[in-house]
Every structure is written in C-alpha cells, then in structure tokens.
Amino acid sequence: MKGNFNLGSISGIKIKIHWTFFLLIAWIVFDELERGGSTESILFNIAFVLAVFVCVVLHELGHALTAQYFGVKTEKITLLPIGGVASFDKIPESPKQEILIVIAGPLVNVAIAILLYFITPVNELFNQSFTDAYDIFVSFSFQNFLFILFIANVALALFNMIPAFPMDGGRLLRALLALKFNRAKATLIAASLGQFIAVVFLLVGLLYNPFLVFIALFIFLGAYGENQAVQQMELLKDHTVEEAMLLNITRFKPKDSIDLVVNKIISGTETNFVVVEDGVIKGILYHRKIIENSNKDVLVETVMDTTFKTVKHTDNLKSIYQLIYSGKQKYIPVVNNGELFGAIDATNLNEYIALQAKLAY
Numbered sequence: 001m002k003g004n005f006n007l008g009s010i011s012g013i014k015i016k017i018h019w020t021f022f023l024l025i026a027w028i029v030f031d032e033l034e035r036g037g038s039t040e041s042i043l044f045n046i047a048f049v050l051a052v053f054v055c056v057v058l059h060e061l062g063h064a065l066t067a068q069y070f071g072v073k074t075e076k077i078t079l080l081p082i083g084g085v086a087s088f089d090k091i092p093e094s095p096k097q098e099i100l101i102v103i104a105g106p107l108v109n110v111a112i113a114i115l116l117y118f119i120t121p122v123n124e125l126f127n128q129s130f131t132d133a134y135d136i137f138v139s140f141s142f143q144n145f146l147f148i149l150f151i152a153n154v155a156l157a158l159f160n161m162i163p164a165f166p167m168d169g170g171r172l173l174r175a176l177l178a179l180k181f182n183r184a185k186a187t188l189i190a191a192s193l194g195q196f197i198a199v200v201f202l203l204v205g206l207l208y209n210p211f212l213v214f215i216a217l218f219i220f221l222g223a224y225g226e227n228q229a230v231q232q233m234e235l236l237k238d239h240t241v242e243e244a245m246l247l248n249i250t251r252f253k254p255k256d257s258i259d260l261v262v263n264k265i266i267s268g269t270e271t272n273f274v275v276v277e278d279g280v281i282k283g284i285l286y287h288r289k290i291i292e293n294s295n296k297d298v299l300v301e302t303v304m305d306t307t308f309k310t311v312k313h314t315d316n317l318k319s320i321y322q323l324i325y326s327g328k329q330k331y332i333p334v335v336n337n338g339e340l341f342g343a344i345d346a347t348n349l350n351e352y353i354a355l356q357a358k359l360a361y
C-alpha cells in the first residue's frame, strides 16, 4: 500500500502510518464541529483516537516481538484507520509458533485493560445509575478518558478474536486447523469462513455502520489474497527452480552501451537482463531503469543494480515465490556451480503455477 509516513522504528521494526489515518482525524474534527463541539471536546476525541492507536501499535508489537523470538522478522507495522497490520518476511512454519504469535496481540490489549482496571474505578462507574454514568461520559475528565480506553482495549481484544481470517481469530483458527490438516487445507477452511463473515459484516455495515463496510472489504480481499498465495505455494513445494526458469537469456557486459540493451528490448520479449563479466555476475538491468536511461549515452555498468540475490537451480520454488512476491527482487539470476545458468521472474513463475494448477485439478 502506498502513501505511508514513517513514525520511527522499534527493535528494527518500522512503524508507518497510512495517509488515510489523517482523514480519520479530519473527520473527527468535522463531526465534532457539526455537533457543536467545543475545543475541549475536539481535543478530547483526538487524544482518545491517538491513545487507541498507541494501543493498536502495542498490539502489533505483541505479534512482531513474539515472531522475532521465533526468528521471523517483521519489516514494518502499518497503521490504517481500521487498525494495524504487521508484515512478516516469512510465515512461521510450525502451527504452535503461529498460535503464540497470533494470541500475543490480543493479550497485549488484555494486559492494558487489566492495568486500567486497577487504576480507574471501573466497578464504581459500572454500578452508577444511568444519569450519573451519562454525566461522567459527557465530562472530559482524565478518569473518563482512562475508563473509555479500558472499554476500547476490551473491545479490541474481543473484536480481533472474531474468527474472520486474516484477523487474529481467523489466524488462530487456521493454526489450530493446521495441527490436524496440512497448511493449504487449513487456510482454505479459515479463509472460506473469513469471507462468509466478511459478507455478514458488509450487510450489517451497509445498514448501520460504514466503518464495518471497510473492515468487511479488508477481510474479504485479505482472505482471498492470502488463501491464493498459500494454495500457489502448495503447488510449488515439491518443485525446483530448474523446472520453471528461463534458459535462453541474453547477457550483457558492464562496458556495453545502453543502446544495445534498448535494441534487444525492442527486438525481443526479454525485459530484464543479467550483466556478466569473466563468468561472474556483476548486476541486473531492470526494465524501468533501462527505459529511464534509454536516451542517454551511458554504459550498462552505470545503469545496472549491483545489490541482488541469486538462487541455485536446485532451490525450492516455494522460497522463490516469497522472494518474488514480496517485491524485493522481481528478476533473479539462477546459478549452477557458481556460473550463470538462467533466470527466473514473476511472469514465468506465474506461467508455471498456471500449468501446475491445470495438472492439480
């Protein structure tokens, strides 16, 4: 998702905020003004939303730090108006690890709620008569603030545990199913239930709450996308890079002129190239960079990307899938005994998946 602002990083995990979050703040201000709210009420509401989002960050850090403990890195945590998303660089392989990573998030909210329970007179407030309680709710006291933050954390923990994959409850369900079935089947069941709940959310949302419509779409598309990825990886798990790679690739030398590469793009179907000198891979020429430099009088070596990964022809295709679809590197040279053997990219990986899917069903 584009349009994120950096907030900093904790334990090597970047915290980013999506631009639509500012729309939420603007909407709160607008809504309060519309209802004749005072400066005090506007500031109270903004402070409350920010406090809830701090709790959401802590929730995501609960997932991320538990994952880190099991050797799974989290690249970033993104804050959206509907909640937070932690992006892991790989999937924890054992269902037991995944169970702990999943429940660590809601447990953070439970811990915050317990803490707030002890520092605010929650029972007293719950036992108030309706009118007294109403008086408290419309006052902008610090105590009131902590009380509704307590309720928000209880709600966050409960809402996240709804078994709508890819929400936490759905992930927990998938991990529990994975104890019995294989991961692909467990994901299929959890994602189907997630999409069913998303449709229910959509209908309820259309009638009562537009926010729920966004959450429904997020769940529906999330369940679809993740299920798709898991099913495709399942198709690839017993196959090697050699089966799917491109063999007849054009190589360029560092001192070749960019004109030579541009001519090759026009006359052939290849779009990315490997740069080799004396049998050693020096870099990768990406299509976008070639086009950007096509009208300049430059050499290949100034245009090529020199930070890249290579894979072996015997590597498992499943690991390549994660590398290509994470967007880290979309064209990967394949080596055999240290020498360039071919290359693999998203296009031919997709073709291979399509062929395997044809065989599997």
Ligand code: ZN
Pocket (backbone or CB within 6 Å): 059, 060, 063, 105, 106, 160, 168
């Ligand atoms: Zn969570």
